[in-house]
Amino acid sequence: MTPSVRDPRQDRSPRWAIYFVPSADSPLFRLGSALLGYDCRSGDDLAPPSGVDLPADWAALVAPARRYGFHATLKAPFRLAPGCGEEGLVRAVDALAREPRAPVVIRPVVRALGDFVAVVPAVRDAALDRLAADCVTRLDAFRAPLSDADRARRL
Numbered sequence: 001m002t003p004s005v006r007d008p009r010q011d012r013s014p015r016w017a018i019y020f021v022p023s024a025d026s027p028l029f030r031l032g033s034a035l036l037g038y039d040c041r042s043g044d045d046l047a048p049p050s051g052v053d054l055p056a057d058w059a060a061l062v063a064p065a066r067r068y069g070f071h072a073t074l075k076a077p078f079r080l081a082p083g084c085g086e087e088g089l090v091r092a093v094d095a096l097a098r099e100p101r102a103p104v105v106i107r108p109v110v111r112a113l114g115d116f117v118a119v120v121p122a123v124r125d126a127a128l129d130r131l132a133a134d135c136v137t138r139l140d141a142f143r144a145p146l147s148d149a150d151r152a153r154r155l
Helices: 027-035 058-066 086-098 126-138 149-153
Strands: 014-021 071-081 108-113 116-122
Touching: 014 126, 027 058, 058 116, 071 126, 086 126
Parallel strands: none
Antiparallel strands: 014 071, 108 116
16 A cells, blocks of 8 residues: 655645734725735725835735735634534634723834734734734634644744
8 A cells, every 4th residue: 555645735625714804994904905905805906005105016015915905813824623613613703702802902013024014013912912812722622733744834
């Protein structure tokens, strides 16, 4: 018997992630979407914001992020664990979202995170840290373990 190795890139099972997207009419969403040149809510291409001096290669710089739209990642993409389904995940996310929380107030700054440009808090915020920790730990039961190939790719 010859062992077979499955290429994880051929795994077509859906990946899930938890994102925050500001309301469509908020100034933050409008600016972030215009800077990316894409509105992830409507699917529309957008012109760069007027009055902002962007480098000539701006479109190329934001191309990797453009397809995701302007958002905040609360739980990075994952595949569902065996025995877990979409309905259970949606119920857990809904329950987490409905919990009363202290408001998150940040002073945003733009920073490079690896190959991406991101808006991040200038200083840590306890309420934001608690939300992030809850998203990771309380939803982790739904995450399938990383394959060896996925683990190697992340290193």
